[in-house]
Amino acid sequence: MKLSRLFANFTLASTITAVSLLGLAVKAQSGDLFGGVINGLSWEGRTQIINTGGWDSDIAVKNGYVYWTKDDNLYGARINGLNWGGNAKVINTGGWINTNIAVENGYVYWIKDDNLYGARINGLNWGGNAKVINTGGWRNSTIAIKNGYIYWVKDDNLYGARINGLNWGGDAKVINTGGWRYSDIAVESGYIYWGKDDNLYGARINGLNWGGDAKVINTGGWRYSTIAVNERYIYLTK
Secondary structure: OOOOOOOOOHHHHHHOOEEEOOOOOOOOOOOOEEEEEEEOOEEEEEEEEEOOOOOOOOEEEEOOEEEEEEOOEEEEEEEEOOEEEEEEEEEOOOOOOOOOOEEEOOEEEEEEOOEEEEEEEEOOEEEEEEEEEOOOOOOOOEEEEEOOEEEEEEOOEEEEEEEEOOEEEEEEEEOOOOOOOOOOEEEEOOEEEEEEOOEEEEEEEEOOEEEEEEEEEOOOOOOOOOEEEEOOEEEEEO
């Protein structure tokens, strides 16, 4: 999932704090990480800036960890809801290059030169077994993975297929969204979320079938580039 710009200087990790925006006039800066609470297609607010000291590239959030890429390296740290958990580190991938990442069920996935890659990951530790996943010629840009399905965007169209760990499961298809167009995507609990022109959108999705109910989600004016969703928390970058 892009959800994607974190933390360039890890010596600042011990000083990182979350700044609540409730009632405060705080100006968002490029490179900020935001967090909020979302319930299906409803924005529940409690939005705040999670001050990470600077960002780069794509993000993924899973099981209390946030992952991101910078200068072709993979990084990770703990995160607890809307609170930064620290322990940020470079994850030694053995030379594998990561861009546009997604994390699910103990695996990390990424895109490079239109190819899909995957490897095992355990918290902040690289699990190895990295490989190119043979997609049968399907080309991927931004990706999201949930419950055995992989979703990606190409030329403003949404695609999906089955995936099983590091094995391509087939059944790849264009998912008819009724004309909705995408940039970055995230999938969680039967919903797909995407950003377009600084707005957040959402709809229902069931496996490889479009569930409808697509709508603009009113974020109260928050603007962003990339998104990630984990359980009831949504993370945005600016």
